[in-house]
Amino acid sequence: MDKCNAFAPSITNNSNSQIMKNTLFDFISKYITLTDDEKNVLLSLDLFHSVKKGTILLKEGQKSKESYFVLKGCIRSYYILDGEEKTTAFYTEMEALTPPCVINKMPSDYYVSCVEDSILTVSNSDMEVEVNSKFPKFEIMCRMLSEELLAKQRIDFDEFKTSSPEQRYLNLLHKRPDLIQRVPQHQLASYLGIKPQSLSRLRARITEKDKS
Amino acid sequence: MDKCNAFAPSITNNSNSQIMKNTLFDFISKYITLTDDEKNVLLSLDLFHSVKKGTILLKEGQKSKESYFVLKGCIRSYYILDGEEKTTAFYTEMEALTPPCVINKMPSDYYVSCVEDSILTVSNSDMEVEVNSKFPKFEIMCRMLSEELLAKQRIDFDEFKTSSPEQRYLNLLHKRPDLIQRVPQHQLASYLGIKPQSLSRLRARITEKDKS
DNA sequence: TAACCTCGTTCACTTAAGTTAAGAAACGTA
DNA sequence: TACGTTTCTTAACTTAAGTGAACGAGGTTA
Numbered sequence: 001m002d003k004c005n006a007f008a009p010s011i012t013n014n015s016n017s018q019i020m021k022n023t024l025f026d027f028i029s030k031y032i033t034l035t036d037d038e039k040n041v042l043l044s045l046d047l048f049h050s051v052k053k054g055t056i057l058l059k060e061g062q063k064s065k066e067s068y069f070v071l072k073g074c075i076r077s078y079y080i081l082d083g084e085e086k087t088t089a090f091y092t093e094m095e096a097l098t099p100p101c102v103i104n105k106m107p108s109d110y111y112v113s114c115v116e117d118s119i120l121t122v123s124n125s126d127m128e129v130e131v132n133s134k135f136p137k138f139e140i141m142c143r144m145l146s147e148e149l150l151a152k153q154r155i156d157f158d159e160f161k162t163s164s165p166e167q168r169y170l171n172l173l174h175k176r177p178d179l180i181q182r183v184p185q186h187q188l189a190s191y192l193g194i195k196p197q198s199l200s201r202l203r204a205r206i207t208e209k210d211k212s
Numbered sequence: 213m214d215k216c217n218a219f220a221p222s223i224t225n226n227s228n229s230q231i232m233k234n235t236l237f238d239f240i241s242k243y244i245t246l247t248d249d250e251k252n253v254l255l256s257l258d259l260f261h262s263v264k265k266g267t268i269l270l271k272e273g274q275k276s277k278e279s280y281f282v283l284k285g286c287i288r289s290y291y292i293l294d295g296e297e298k299t300t301a302f303y304t305e306m307e308a309l310t311p312p313c314v315i316n317k318m319p320s321d322y323y324v325s326c327v328e329d330s331i332l333t334v335s336n337s338d339m340e341v342e343v344n345s346k347f348p349k350f351e352i353m354c355r356m357l358s359e360e361l362l363a364k365q366r367i368d369f370d371e372f373k374t375s376s377p378e379q380r381y382l383n384l385l386h387k388r389p390d391l392i393q394r395v396p397q398h399q400l401a402s403y404l405g406i407k408p409q410s411l412s413r414l415r416a417r418i419t420e421k422d423k424s
Numbered sequence: 425t426a427a428c429c430t431c432g433t434t435c436a437c438t439t440a441a442g443t444t445a446a447g448a449a450a451c452g453t454a
Numbered sequence: 455t456a457c458g459t460t461t462c463t464t465a466a467c468t469t470a471a472g473t474g475a476a477c478g479a480g481g482t483t484a
Binding site for chain 3: 455456457458459460461462463464465466467468469470471472473474475476477478479480481482483484
C-alpha cells in the first residue's frame, strides 16, 4: 500500500509491542468485551506502526482512508492557509483521529503529521467495514466512540467560542498541561487561535499577574 | 414523561403530519433502507412534537436522555455564563442534536430552546438502545450519522479557529444565509464568538467596504 | 568555525474587539 | 393608545490581538 511507505516496518514481537497491544485492548475494553479469537483477528491486521517525528501521515489533496489511534506520542492536524501553518488539533496517548476526508470521501483539506516519535495503530476504512460486518460488536463500539467524541468536541468548541485567548490558554494549562511542554509554541498559538507573538505576550502578562 | 409537558400534544394525523413523516423517512433513507414494518415501528414511538417559540427543551443541571431532530423550525443551544447567554449552536431543518449530557450521562451544562415555532422528533436514549438492538440497521445509521456529524463539526471548529470574526460572519452569510434572517443579532453575535455591539460595527464596516 | 535556520521573545505601531452608555426602533401587552 | 421591554445601533474610550521588525539562543550544515 502506497502511503505506508511513510511508516517504519510494522512493530514486531518485542516487549514494547506487548505493552502497545495491551494499551489498545484496554482502550477497547471500555466499550466492548473481546474474546481471544476476536483479539487475534485484530492482531492479524497489521495495525501497529512506529512513526518518526516529522513524518507526514496525510497531505492536502490526498484521498485517504486511514484512521489513527495514538498509543504513544503525539500527532497534529494542520492547514496551510496563505502559506501559513494553522494547527487545529493535537492527538496524544489514547486519542483517535479519523480525518474528515475519510468520512466524506473528498480530498483532504489538511495535513496530519507526527509531533514526536510515535506508535500508532493505522486502520483502513475498508478494513473497518469488513470487521464491523463480521463482528457487530465493533459496529457498536464505533457508534459509541463517535458519539462520545462528538460530545467531547462539542464541549471543546463551545469552550473555545465562549472564552478569550487568555482564558483558552489557562484552560489548556489546566486540562492538558503536557501539551504546553511537548509542543512548539507557534503550533500551540494557532491551536489557541492566535499568533505566536500574542501567545508570548499573553504568557508574559499572566506571569506578571502572578507576581502581584 | 415529565419533560414532555413542554410539548403540545403530539402531532395527529393531518396533512402536515404526513409531510413531516416523509421528511424524516427521506432523511433516514440517506443512510439505510427501511421496510414498511420498520417504518411502522418508528411511527408507533410517538416521536413527533410541535413546539412553541421560546419553549425551553433542556435546562442547565438537568439529566436528559432526549435527542432532537428538526423537521421544521429552529432550536438553539446556549450557556448562561456570568448571567449572560452564550449561544453556541443553531439547529435547523434536517439537523440533529444529541446534547452532550445524554452521552456522558452528566447534568447538562447548557440550555436548549426553541427559536421559532418548530416541529421536532424527540427521542429517548433508552428507546434508541432498544430499537438499535432490535434492528442492527439503526445501529449502523447511528454510527454513520455520528461519524458524519463529527467530521462536519471538526471542519466548522477548524474554520472558526482559523478565521477572524469578520471572516466568520462572511462565511456564515455564505453558508447559512437563512440564519442571519431568522435569528436575533445578539444570539448570532455570541455564535460568532463576539459581542452584539461588535457584530453591529462589523456589519457596518462591511457595508461601508461594499460601497467603495 | 562560520553561515544559516528555526524558534521564541520583545517592541512600537495599527487595527479591531470589549466596555459603558445612550438612544431609536420594534414588539407585546395591559 | 400608552407603557415597558427587548433588540439593534452608534459613539467614545479601553484593552488586547495583529503586524512588521529586530534580537538572541539553539541547532544544523557546509
